[in-house]
Structure formats: structure tokens, C-alpha cells
Amino acid sequence: MNRLLPFEWIAAVRFLREGLAQTALIVTGVAVGVAVIVFMSALLAGLQADFLRRMFSSQAHIVLLPPDEVARPLRQEAGAAVLATVIRPSQRLRSIDQWQGARDQLRRWPAVTAVSAMASGAAFAVRGDVSKAITLMGVEPEDFYRVVAIPDKIVAGSPRLGVEDVLIGTQLAIDLGIALGDKIRISTAIGATQTLTVVGIFDLGNKGANQRTVLVTLRTAQALLGLVGGATSIDVTVTDPYAAEDVAQAIAAATGVRADSWIRTNADFFSFVNSQNLSNAAIRLFVAISVAFGIASVLVVSVVQKSKEIGILRAMGASRGQILRVFLIQGGIVGFLGSLLGSSLAGIILAFWRSFARRADGTLLFPVSIGTQLLLLAALLATATGLLAAILPALRAARLDPVVAIRG
Amino acid sequence: MADPVLRLAGIRKAYNVGTPIETEVLHGIDLTLARGEFCALIGPSGSGKSTLLNVIGLLDRPTGGQVHIEGHDIAALDDAAITDLRSRSIGFVFQYHYLISAFTAVENVMMPLLVRRGFPDAAMRHTAETLLDRVGLSPWKDNMASAMSGGQQQRVAIARALAMNPALVLADEPTGNLDTKSADAAFALMRKANQDSGTTFLIVTHNMDLARRCDRIIEVVDGRITADGPPHAAPMPV
Ligand SMILES: Nc1ncnc2c1ncn2[C@@H]1O[C@H](COP(=O)(O)OP(=O)(O)OP(=O)(O)O)[C@@H](O)[C@H]1O
Ligand SMILES: [Mg+2]
Numbered sequence: 304m305n306r307l308l309p310f311e312w313i314a315a316v317r318f319l320r321e322g323l324a325q326t327a328l329i330v331t332g333v334a335v336g337v338a339v340i341v342f343m344s345a346l347l348a349g350l351q352a353d354f355l356r357r358m359f360s361s362q363a364h365i366v367l368l369p370p371d372e373v374a375r376p377l378r379q380e381a382g383a384a385v386l387a388t389v390i391r392p393s394q395r396l397r398s399i400d401q402w403q404g405a406r407d408q409l410r411r412w413p414a415v416t417a418v419s420a421m422a423s424g425a426a427f428a429v430r431g432d433v434s435k436a437i438t439l440m441g442v443e444p445e446d447f448y449r450v451v452a453i454p455d456k457i458v459a460g461s462p463r464l465g466v467e468d469v470l471i472g473t474q475l476a477i478d479l480g481i482a483l484g485d486k487i488r489i490s491t492a493i494g495a496t497q498t499l500t501v502v503g504i505f506d507l508g509n510k511g512a513n514q515r516t517v518l519v520t521l522r523t524a525q526a527l528l529g530l531v532g533g534a535t536s537i538d539v540t541v542t543d544p545y546a547a548e549d550v551a552q553a554i555a556a557a558t559g560v561r562a563d564s565w566i567r568t569n570a571d572f573f574s575f576v577n578s579q580n581l582s583n584a585a586i587r588l589f590v591a592i593s594v595a596f597g598i599a600s601v602l603v604v605s606v607v608q609k610s611k612e613i614g615i616l617r618a619m620g621a622s623r624g625q626i627l628r629v630f631l632i633q634g635g636i637v638g639f640l641g642s643l644l645g646s647s648l649a650g651i652i653l654a655f656w657r658s659f660a661r662r663a664d665g666t667l668l669f670p671v672s673i674g675t676q677l678l679l680l681a682a683l684l685a686t687a688t689g690l691l692a693a694i695l696p697a698l699r700a701a702r703l704d705p706v707v708a709i710r711g
Numbered sequence: 712m713a714d715p716v717l718r719l720a721g722i723r724k725a726y727n728v729g730t731p732i733e734t735e736v737l738h739g740i741d742l743t744l745a746r747g748e749f750c751a752l753i754g755p756s757g758s759g760k761s762t763l764l765n766v767i768g769l770l771d772r773p774t775g776g777q778v779h780i781e782g783h784d785i786a787a788l789d790d791a792a793i794t795d796l797r798s799r800s801i802g803f804v805f806q807y808h809y810l811i812s813a814f815t816a817v818e819n820v821m822m823p824l825l826v827r828r829g830f831p832d833a834a835m836r837h838t839a840e841t842l843l844d845r846v847g848l849s850p851w852k853d854n855m856a857s858a859m860s861g862g863q864q865q866r867v868a869i870a871r872a873l874a875m876n877p878a879l880v881l882a883d884e885p886t887g888n889l890d891t892k893s894a895d896a897a898f899a900l901m902r903k904a905n906q907d908s909g910t911t912f913l914i915v916t917h918n919m920d921l922a923r924r925c926d927r928i929i930e931v932v933d934g935r936i937t938a939d940g941p942p943h944a945a946p947m948p949v
Contacts, residue, residue, distance in 0.1 A: 304818060304831040313831070317813035615809040618770060619823040619871075620798020622791070706770045709805060710761070 311625055315632035322605060326637065329601045333641020333685060336594040338648035340587050341673060341681050345653060347583050349671030351576055355544060357508055358565065358572070363419070363450050363538030364547040366568075367405060367560045369397045396424050398533025405558045406537055414541045414550050417449035420534040422524040428471070428517060429488040430479045437475065437517045439489060441524020450538045453505055453518070459483050460503035466520050469499035472513030473506045489517070493529040591684065595692035598637055602630055602696035606703075613700050614708025623701040630697035631690055638689020642682040649673060714782030716800075716878045716911045717744040717767060723775035724762050724934075736762045738934045739776065746878065747909040749902065751922035754931035760915045761883055763931065767913065768881045769797045781878055798827050802872030802910075804882040804901075809868065810856035816867045817843055817852040823874045842870040845907075846900050862893030869900050873910065880904075882914040886921065898924070 304313050319326045399405060402420055409418045419442060426439040444464045448454055454462040458473060460483045469487065481487060481501055490496040499519065507513055525531050537560075541550050547564035555562040566573045606613070613626055650673060660668045724737040736759045744750060754760050765771040766778065769785060778785045780800050785793060802823075810819045818825075820839035825831055843852050846866040851859060856867065865885060872880050882901065886894035898921050904910050914925065922928050923942045930938040 304821075304825075306831055308831075309829050310825050310831075313825075314811075314813075321813040611807075611809050612811045615803070615805075616811070616822070616826060617794075618768070618797070618803050619826055620794055620875075621826040622794055625826065706765050709770075709809065 310621075311628040311632055314629045315636060318605065318609070318629070319633055319636060325601055325605070329597055329637055330640045330644060332597045333594050333638060333689070334644035334648055336590045337642045337645025337681050337685050338652060340590055340684075341646055341649035341677060342652045342656075343583060343586065344677060345649070345671050345673045346656075347579060348677075349669050351579070353669035354572070354576075358569065359451070359540075359544070362565060364541045364544050365539040365551045365554065365562055365564045367399060367409075367537035367539065367554065367558070367562050369399045369535070370561050396528060396530065396535060398422075398530050398535060399537065399560055402534040402537060402560075405560050406534075408558060409537065409539055409554065412550075412554070414543070414546065415539055416542055417446065417538075417540040419443065419446035419450045419538045420521065421447070421536050421538060422521055422528055422530050422534050423536065424491065424524075424528040424530075426489050426491045426517070426527065428475060428479060429490060430481060430485070433479055435475060435478055435514075437489075438515045439491070439517050439519065439524055439527060441519050441521040441528070443521050447518075447538070450540050456505040456507055457503050458506050460501070462503050462505075464502070464518065464520050466523050467499055468502040468519070470503040470505055470518040471501055472516050473504055474510055474513035475515075475517065476501070476504050478514065489519070489527060491527050491529070495527045495529065497523065497527055499523070591688050594638075594641070594685070595688050598634055598689055598692035599696060601637075602634060602693055603699070605633070606630065606696050606700045609700075610703055610708045613703050614705040617703065617705040618709065626703075627697045627701040630700050631693045634689040634691075634693025634697070635686050636689070638685040638687070638692075639682060641689070642685035645685065646673070646678050646681055713746065714779070715743050715745050716748075716781060717742070717913075718779040719743070719767070719776065720779075721776035722763070722766060722773045722778065724759070724766055724771070725774045728774060735774075736934050737766070737773070740931075740934075740936060742929065742936065742939075744879070744911050744913060746911060747905065748927060749905045749912045749925050750914065750927040750929055751925040752913055752915045752929050752931065753917070753919070753922050754937075758931045759934045760931055764881050764883050764913070764915060767879075768801055768803060769793050798823060799875060800878050802875065802877040802880040804865070804868050804872045804880065804885040806884040806887045810864055810871075812855070812857040815853050815855055816848060816859065816863075819856050819867055820870045820874050822871060827875070839870070839874060842873055843867070845903070846870045847896075860893075862889055862896060865889060865893065865897050866900060869897060869904070873904055873908075876908065877910065879911045879913065882912065884915050884917065886916065886918060894918070894921070 406418055406420050409415050422441040424439055426437050427434045428437045444462065448462065453470065462470065464470060469489070471481065479487065483501060483504065485501050486498050487501060488496060488498045507516065525533060541547055544565065548566040551562040551564035616626065653671060653673060656671070657667065662668060719740050719742040722737055722740040723735060725733055725735040727733050740763060752760050752763070766773045769780070780796060783796055785796070788796065811822060814822070817836065817839045820842050821831065821835045824835045824838065828835070840849070840852060843849055846869055848863060848866055851863060856864065859867065880901070886897050889897060901912055901914065905912050916922055925942065928938070928940065928942055929936060
């Protein structure tokens with residue numbers, strides 16, 4: 304007997320060891336449950352992280368835009384008939400009022416990690432007799448690269464942008480047959496045209512984005528789009544992407560500028576993520592419940608088998624509390640051991656998954672890993688489930704009347 | 712003179728109290744056991760011997776009367792205090808040994824000490840080994856309880872009952888499940904503990920041979936004491 308362990312632990316461990324086959328069986332049951340939960344959670348977290356990474360590789364958490372232009376009836380007198388239909392005006396390219404002020408205010412915002420102003424609009428990229436519709440984005444590189452990590456996505460050349468330079472996507476480079484150092488002509492609807500040098504080619508991981516996106520300095524874009532001194536949007540990155548909508552609303556209220564979070568602009572994706580999380584939580588709950596029932600049933604059997612021994616322990620002076628703890632500890636141990644075995648099992652399943660969940664070119668579909676946090680959580684959850692499951696059997700053992708237990 | 716080990720006054724015990732099948736099993740038992748007495752409790756089946764032992768052993772509260780253990784009136788004690796008093800003052804031996812099968816012989820003997828003190832220690836083990844030696848089981852001390860013969864198991868149970876050096880040992884048909892030779896050995900061990908340590912014994916038995924070897928025989932019939940005295944005055948087997 305270990306001198307450092309109290310009676311309750313000694314008895315719990317001995318009882319579990321005595322019924323080794325039973326114990327092994329239920330620990331395995333718990334392990335399977337834990338493995339399912341850990342693997343599923345890891346997979347889901349990997350999938351969602353991958354989605355987010357892709358999404359934010361070309362999109363900010365929050366975008367500030369000028370308010371939509373609306374048409375208001377000229378007169379609105381009481382009793383006067385007003386036309387029911389108001390024709391929505393077409394939205395022309397406009398700058399955000401006082402955008403420098405808003406930008407500076409956002410830079411001091413606590414939850415905000417990066418702010419970048421942009422002047423963007425539709426344009427054509429022309430080379431020889433080929434012309435492609437593009438989205439011209441004028442940015443201040445320092446700021447913009449903190450929102451979208453363009454330097455990491457450069458596949459040729461460098462991300463350094465001068466007023467005469469342009470960065471284009473891989474797909475546009477192919478479409479226009481452009482190599483590094485070549486010149487392209489950008490022309491816009493207002494008739495402005497400028498010839499720029501391609502200093503870098505990037506890959507945003509999305510064909511459409513690689514085809515459309517063209518990056519120039521803010522000044523260049525302002526000139527081409529006829530927005531001298533203006534900015535059409537401000538990109539904002541926040542510490543917690545999932546809180547983006549709340550931050551956006553606070554920003555809108557404080558600055559009077561329209562602020563759209565990715566959550567709003569990608570409502571479909573977001574509700575998809577939510578329902579995924581919900582169904583994962585439901586699966587976790589049901590697995591935990593069935594695991595709990597497994598543990599509880601094994602412990603109930605053990606209490607019945609040992610009722611005479613429990614009775615004699617009580618006659619010898621063991622308190623109800625001591626008996627209670629002996630069985631609670633058994634539940635906890637089973638849960639904890641199950642979580643260790645289950646986590647290893649999840650690791651094996653994951654290795655297996657990695658070996659076949661690959662694209663044709665052999666790269667992983669998306670990265671998945673089991674973090675320490677997930678493992679700790681699983682251990683905690685499984686142990687708690689074991690303890691919880693043990694409550695009823697333990698109470699039953701603690702309530703045993705020694706007289707009845709010994710006679711029966 | 713110190714308090715008697717046990718004093719019962721007007722003990723009544725009814726089962727199923729407050730229901731239509733309420734039955735009184737003990738109808739006013741007065742009994743005093745002095746320190747060092749070695750007593751047999753006899754009586755026909757169903758006469759209430761086990762019921763009386765449970766009341767004395769503080770496993771069950773009487774429905775009437777007073778129980779004093781070593782001078783403590785148990786009516787004044789709550790459950791925790793009763794558990795404490797029981798573990799200090801009373802040892803039990805039952806017809807079946809009820810050893811804890813997941814523990815070795817010596818660990819079973821340690822159990823009353825362990826349960827009380829919480830953590831095992833060397834002194835505990837030493838006490839248990841000495842007791843096992845006294846019941847002649849030293850060579851088997853590290854055997855699992857379940858891997859011993861019935862006679863050996865009952866001797867372990869006797870050693871366990873003595874672990875806390877209690878003032879009173881209650882034995883309910885301790886030899887009822889043993890062959891004659893093992894029964895004699897177990898009885899002799901209890902007698903020896905009584906002589907060596909002055910432990911008071913109250914032994915329920917249907918075996919008149921053994922009863923006659925005690926200092927005092929108490930007979931219970933239908934919940935009343937019908938005879939109480941030295942063996943030569945005892946009634947013939949019922
Ligand atoms: N828990 C109980 N509920 C109801 N009646 C009980 C209970 N325990 C014992 N009895 C009854 O009380 C009476 C005395 O029982 P007890 O076990 O004390 O007898 P005993 O003298 O020990 O008998 P034996 O020699 O067979 O062991 C019996 O009629 C029994 O049926
Ligand atoms: Mg009986």
C-alpha cells in the first residue's frame with residue numbers, strides 16, 4: 304500500500320484492479336468515446352481554421368464603407384400623397400468622408416489589430432490587344448500587409464510597391480502572358496490610363512481572386528479612379544474574428560461610417576459554421592452521455608457485488624463519506640484513463656486520416672492537429688464525466704445499511 | 712471500578728415500526744458485561760440474538776431502552792460519534808468472514824486502522840503482522856484474502872476484529888461455517904485474546920460444546936433473557 308495515498312484511493316485502485324476485465328472493458332469504451340470526440344473536434348477546428356485562413360487571405364474582418372446613397376422624396380408634407388416607389392440611385396464610386404480621422408480613431412481602438420485604407424474600383428488591365436476586367440486596389444502597403452499578408456503570398460518578385468509599380472495575381476499573369484518586370488496598362492471608366500511595372504506576382508489561393516486583384520499604391524489608385532485624396536473603404540482586422548460583428552457595430556456607432564463585418568457579409572458561411580459547431584456539440588453530448596451510462600452501470604454492478612464488503616467496512620468505522628469517495632474516485636480514474644487511451648487512439652486515427660485525405664498532388668486537404676489544449680480539455684471532460692457517472696452508484700454504496708448489507 | 716464494557720437497560724427493538732406488520736423482536740433486555748468477560752449468547756433460531764448483537768454493536772438503534780458502551784450513553788451521540796465509538800470500542804466477527812477480497816490478509820487486518828487514520832503507515836502494518844502471528848497465519852500474510860481456506864479466513868477476521876484493540880468483540884456464529892477442527896482453533900484464538908488482552912467477548916453460537924467452554928452463558932428466547940449464569944447452570948441445548 305502506498306503511504307502517500309489515503310484509504311479511499313487505495314481501495315478505489317484495488318477494486319478497479321480486482322475487476323480487471325470489467326475495468327479494461329469500460330476504459331476501452333470511454334477511450335472510444337474520447338477518441339471520437341477528440342478526432343471530430345480536431346477535424347472540425349482544422350476545417351474551420353482552413354476556411355477562415357482562405358477567407359481572410361483576401362478579406363478583412365471588418366470593412367468600413369461610405370453609406371449607400373438613397374433617394375429621398377423632395378417634399379413630405381402631412382396628408383400629401385407620396386409616391387410609394389422610390390427609385391434606388393446607382394452607386395457611384397465615393398470616398399468615405401473624413402476617412403483619415405476614422406482611420407486614426409480605429410488605430411487606437413482596443414480590439415483592433417490592423418487598419419488599412421483603400422481606394423478601389425473597377426478597371427481594365429491591358430497588354431497588347433488583350434484586356435481584362437480587374438479590381439484595382441490602391442493601398443498603403445505597410446498598413447495593408449498587416450491586414451492581408453501579401454508578402455507571404457508572393458510567388459515571384461517582391462511585395463515592395465512604388466507609385467509606378469503594380470502587383471498582380473498568378474491567374475492574371477497567365478491570362479495576360481505577363482512576366483516579372485513587364486509593363487501593363489491600367490485604364491478606368493473615367494478615362495484615366497497609366498502604364499505600370501509588374502514588380503511582384505502573388506497567389507491568394509483562390510483562382511477568382513488571382514484573376515481580379517491588382518494592387519497599386521493608394522496614390523496611384525486615387526489618380527486612376529478620380530478620387531484624389533479619397534478612400535473607398537477601410538479594412539480592419541480585430542483580435543477575435545468571431546467578435547467582428549460586435550466590434551463593427553461599435554465602430555459604426557462611434558464613427559458614423561458604415562462598417563460591415565465578415566460575419567454579416569458571409570452570413571451563409573457563418574451559419575454553416577454555427578450549425579457545424581452545434582451538431583458537433585450535440586454529438587459530444589450524446590457520446591458523453593453514453594459513456595457516462597457505461598461507467599455508471601459498471602459501478603452499480605460493482606457496488607452490488609461488494610455490498611457485504613462495504614457493509615463490513617462501515618461496521619469497522621468507515622464513514623459514508625469515505626465509501627462515497629471510494630466509488631467516485633473509481634469513476635474519475637476510469638474517465639481519466641479512458642481519456643489518455645482515447646487521445647492516443649485519436650492520434651492514430653488522425654495519422655491514418657492524414658495518409659489518405661490528400662489532394663491529387665499529395666498535399667494535405669487541410670492541416671489538422673490535436674493541440675495540448677484539446678487533450679487537456681478531453682482529459683478534464685472525461686474525468687468529470689466519470690465522476691458525474693459515479694455519483695449515483697457511490698451514493699448507493701454510501702447509503703448501504705451495514706446491518707442489511709451483512710445480513711443480505 | 713471503571714464503567715462496565717456494556718450496559719443494556721430495558722432494550723426493545725421492533726422492526727417495520729409504524730407499518731401494519733410492526734413486530735417487536737426484543738422485549739426489554741437488561742444486560743451488563745464487565746471488562747474481560749467471555750460470554751456465550753445462545754437461543755433458538757429467530758429468538759433475536761443477531762438483533763441484540765446489532766443493537767450492542769451500534770449497527771442499529773433500539774426502539775426503546777438504553778445502551779451504554781464503556782460509559783457512553785449512545786442516545787446522546789450522533790451518527791458520526793457512534794461510528795467513531797464503534798470503531799474504537801467494538802470489533803466484529805461474523806459467520807462469514809467478509810474479508811475485503813481485493814486486499815491481502817495483512818492488509819485486511821490493517822483495514823480498521825487504515826479506515827480510521829486515513830493513510831497507511833509502518834506501525835499499522837506491524838500491528839497487523841503481530842496479530843496475524845498470534846492467529847498463526849504469518850506465512851500467509853501476503854496471500855490475497857480470497858486465496859485462503861475458510862478456517863484461515865475466519866482467523867484473519869478474528870485478527871481484524873482485534874486490530875483496534877477494542878474493549879468488546881461481538882461474534883455472530885463465528886464458527887457456524889467451519890469444520891470442527893477449524894471451529895476449535897478459531898474459538899481458542901478468541902479465548903487467548905480474552906486472556907492475553909482482557910478483551911470482553913460476546914459470542915453467539917448454536918454449539919453447546921463451545922458455549923460450555925465460556926465463563927458465562929446467556930440464553931435468549933423470544934426476545935427475553937431466560938437464563939444467565941456460569942456454564943454448569945446452563946440449560947440443555949434447544
Ligand atoms: N430487518 C428485519 N426486518 C424484519 N424482521 C426482522 C429483521 N431482522 C430480523 N427480523 C426478525 O426478528 C426475529 C429475530 O431475528 P434474529 O436474526 O435476531 O434471530 P437470531 O436469534 O439471530 O436467529 P438465528 O439463530 O437464526 O440467527 C426473527 O423473527 C426475524 O425474522
Ligand atoms: Mg442470527
